[in-house]
Amino acid sequence: MQNCVGQAVRGDNFWNRSDEIEEIWNKIDSGSHILLAAPRRVGKTSIMFYLKDKPKENYIVVYIDTESADNENEFWQKVFNALLEEEFINKLKSYSQTLWQKIKKIKIDKISTSGVEFGDGETLNYSEAFERLLKDIEKDKKIIIMLDEFAQTVENIVKYEDEISAEKFLKRHRALRQNSNLTTKVTFIYAGSIGLESVVSKLNGIKYINDLNTVKVRPLTNMDAKNFVDILAKSLKITLSEEVKDFLLEEIEWLIPFYIQLILQEIKNISRKNKNEIITNEIVKSAILNSLDYKNHFEHWRSKLKEALCVEEFKLAKEILNIISERNTIESLEILDIGTKFEIDNETTKDIVHSLEYDGYINNNDNPKIYRFNSPILKMWWYKNVAN
Ligand SMILES: Nc1ncnc2c1ncn2[C@@H]1O[C@H](COP(=O)(O)OP(=O)(O)O)[C@@H](O)[C@H]1O
Ligand SMILES: [Mg+2]
Structure with missing residues (x-):
């Protein structure tokens, strides 16, 4: 095992995460769709690479990073492109030339919000296109589609399109998971370093993801x-x-x-x-x-927060973290007071604190009313580079 710092690890460099991996397979076997939850850098992508590199028998595992997709079209384009690269498609090719000819002609450039246009000019919606693509994989095989940085895609859609499009996107995913023609064929694993729950709750969309079964990736014991x-x-x-x-x-x-x-x-x-x-x-x-001098290992903790929040909310989050970085802890009452100072109502302030918790900045494990940094190293970096 080599000491890799930065990129998600693979092969011999992967430190066994047997608990998480077993939990994931159990959930897959029981037919659940999964939300792989953990703050950034905890090791989600590495776990997904492991699942891809060492799949259980009769499972085909596909990994897709959707972070750069800014709208639903780009998202589906990535998904279909990834599927078309998979080996099982090649197998299809060898035993069913006609079907292969059709699939090959999926006009990826013709993916629109309504669906995917097949070579013969017929347009299918995404779930129909999926069904079509997956119908002919061998009977006993199941495909696992892992969507990394999914919450980022949702956030991009809100930013570059609007909330209604993001809601539609989530709704369509839910419909896809509940499509009875697909359930025996596909498992979706959603992952991402910003909390899907906090992004979705801003859209009042928890109902679209509450069917997902959460697997938490924890720090090492x-x-x-x-x-x-x-x-x-x-x-x-x-x-x-x-x-x-x-x-x-x-x-x-x-x-x-x-x-x-x-x-x-x-x-x-x-x-x-x-x-x-x-x-x-x-x-x-x-x-x-x-x-602490490696800016690229830490700067994203500040920049991602800035991207995700509006100006006043970012100021609030920054002040909370500045205070904790200086004094080690902050009480929840004081947090609400700072919120009031920025004219942010208590509910929104609590949501922001919740996403700081969810995204791995802070915790209140020792006392529900007192927050502190998860990582003393991040605390030191924040104190030196943001607070001062
Ligand atoms: N199981 C593991 N074995 C060894 N190193 C790991 C493992 N998981 C994470 N890491 C280390 O942590 C860093 C972040 O991992 P990554 O999988 O990219 O996390 P995430 O996707 O949660 O942000 C990697 O660069 C690697 O150095
Ligand atoms: Mg990752």
């Missing part, structure tokens, strides 16, 4: 994180004592693979420079400070 550190340290050729390892995990606190990899990489850099064999707590501290 302390024991799992320790084993992960051991394997990575070995591959980086650094040695950490038990005591330093404990200190490292305490400092990282929010034990997602990403932060562990980032800090170990910095520890390696320091020890290389110092030609120092022994890693101390001081080196761990310096490594954490050094990691």
Whole structure:
């Protein structure tokens, strides 16, 4: 296993997430459609790559990143293009030339909001086109369509078209999931680093996604994180004592693979420079400070918030996070007061706090009335680069 920092991992670099993966397969087997939920960088895409690379027998797994789709047409274009690249389509080709000829002629450029135009000029709506495409995959096979950054697509539709189009889009997805001709053939897995629930609730559209079965991707447990550190340290050729390892995990606190990899990489850099064999707590501290210089690893925490919220709401969210980054915690009452200062009503303020929680900035796990950062590293970055 190599220490990869940044891109979703694949193959040998994937640290086993057996609980999540088992839960996903159980839900697929029971016929559910899934919402894979976790803040950014927790490891959703890596899990989806794993499902794609190691599918269970009789499942065809398709991965599609829809983040860059700005409207429904572009979304479906991506989906149909991805499906047409799949191997099962090639198999179709070999046993049914006529059907293949038809499918091949799907005029992707003729995808409109009403449907997909087939080569013979006939237009089918998306679910009919799906049915057509999927009808002839082998009887005992089921296809899993994983849609990454789906909530971003919904947000793009709101931004570049309007809320009504976004609502229609969600409605159509629900209809597709409930289409009885498709249920035995397809499972949808929706994922994304901005909370689908918070995006959808702004549209009053929870009813369109409440049939989804949520699988949460959690940080690693302390024991799992320790084993992960051991394997990575070995591959980086650094040695950490038990005591330093404990200190490292305490400092990282929010034990997602990403932060562990980032800090170990910095520890390696320091020890290389110092030609120092022994890693101390001081080196761990310096490594954490050094990691804050990687703007591209952190800046999205600020920029995505700015994109998702309107001006006053962004100011509110920023002030909440500024205060927590300085004082470690904030009480919910004070948050409502800040909302009032920006002329934002309590309900909206609570929604914003909820999306900060959902998107992985803060939590109130210790006390429901007190919020703190999930990650002390993000807290330090925020304090240094946004609050001051
Ligand atoms: N299972 C894993 N094994 C090893 N590294 C992982 C794993 N999951 C996540 N990572 C690390 O975290 C980073 C973010 O992972 P990614 O799958 O892109 O998260 P997400 O899709 O939730 O934003 C990756 O660059 C990788 O360094
Ligand atoms: Mg991802």
